[in-house]
Amino acid sequence: MSIIVHHLEESRSQRILWLLEELGLGYEVRRYARNPQTRLAPPELKQIHPLGKSPVIEANGKVFAESAAIVEYLAETQASGALSVPAGGPARFDYLYWLHFAEGSAMLPLLLKLYVGLLGEYGAPLMQMRVEPEIDNHFSFINAHLEGRDYFAADRFTAADIQMSFVLDAGNNRGGLDRYPNMVRVRKQQQTRPAYQRALEKGGPYKMGQ
Ligand SMILES: N[C@@H](CCC(=O)N[C@@H](CS)C(=O)NCC(=O)O)C(=O)O
Structure with a gap:
């Protein structure tokens, strides 16, 4: 191809x-x-x-x-x-869930943080009442899911881990992940993969990954 x-x-x-x-x-x-x-x-x-x-x-x-x-x-x-995870078993749903949760659910409050942040003090009430609590809602859920797990689905590395990596990076970039230790741990593990490192070399600077 x-x-x-x-x-x-x-x-x-x-x-x-x-x-x-x-x-x-x-x-x-x-x-x-x-x-x-x-x-x-x-x-x-x-x-x-x-x-x-x-x-x-x-x-x-x-x-x-x-x-x-x-x-x-x-x-x-x-x-x-x-x-991928083949159709037919329950792990297939978990795989699709995390693959689509990344953009379908988790990125929205992170995007809102970026845009509402541009409003400065005018956006502060919205940020405190809805945006930050929604980020915590999603991140607490992700963090709890990763308790005792290294991968999002199927107990092995799949494309769902790659898709979720940008959520971990965006979270790290927009306020940090200190309150979500399992997200920090999995993110660090992802970064040790040789393919991840090769992709960084090909793509050029990626501060969100630091
Ligand atoms: N849900 C889309 C989002 C695409 C998207 O918003 N990409 C951002 C980059 S992270 C972009 O192109 N931003 C630049 C712009 O909007 O001009 C996807 O996952 O592909």
Whole structure:
């Protein structure tokens, strides 16, 4: 498969690079810088996909967007499905749950923190009453799930771990994970994987990963 990753710096596409490394696939990286003032993606990304967001990849000439869809598709179709969980058993649901929980649930309060934070003191009541409690609601849940576990689903490393890694990074970046020791532990374990390190080299600076 010929793959091009349109990689926005400091973004969700870092986990696509990690997935491709874990799957042992060759790929080309085209890097895009964020606007230094707005932190938004440059307009060129809209030439690849109308939303102009990252990640977006081209595989055999077809454009794929939306990280959970990309991760699920690649994990299922590549490397004999080694990073996926086959349909038919209960672990399949757990795998799909965490794969989709990342963008479907966990990222929303983190995104709200970013945007409500831009309002400064005007956003403070909303931040205290809804945003911070919702982050704690989601993080306490994740942290409890990881008690006694190294992986999100199926008692082994899967693409769900890769998809959840950006939630751990975003949490670390927006307030820290001190109150969630299992998230800190799993995040550190993820970073020791050789494929994770190779993806960092390919993607360039990724401060969220520090
Ligand atoms: N749910 C989408 C979110 C995509 C998204 O918002 N990506 C961010 C990068 S982390 C982005 O492109 N931001 C730049 C912009 O909105 O201009 C996914 O998981 O693919």
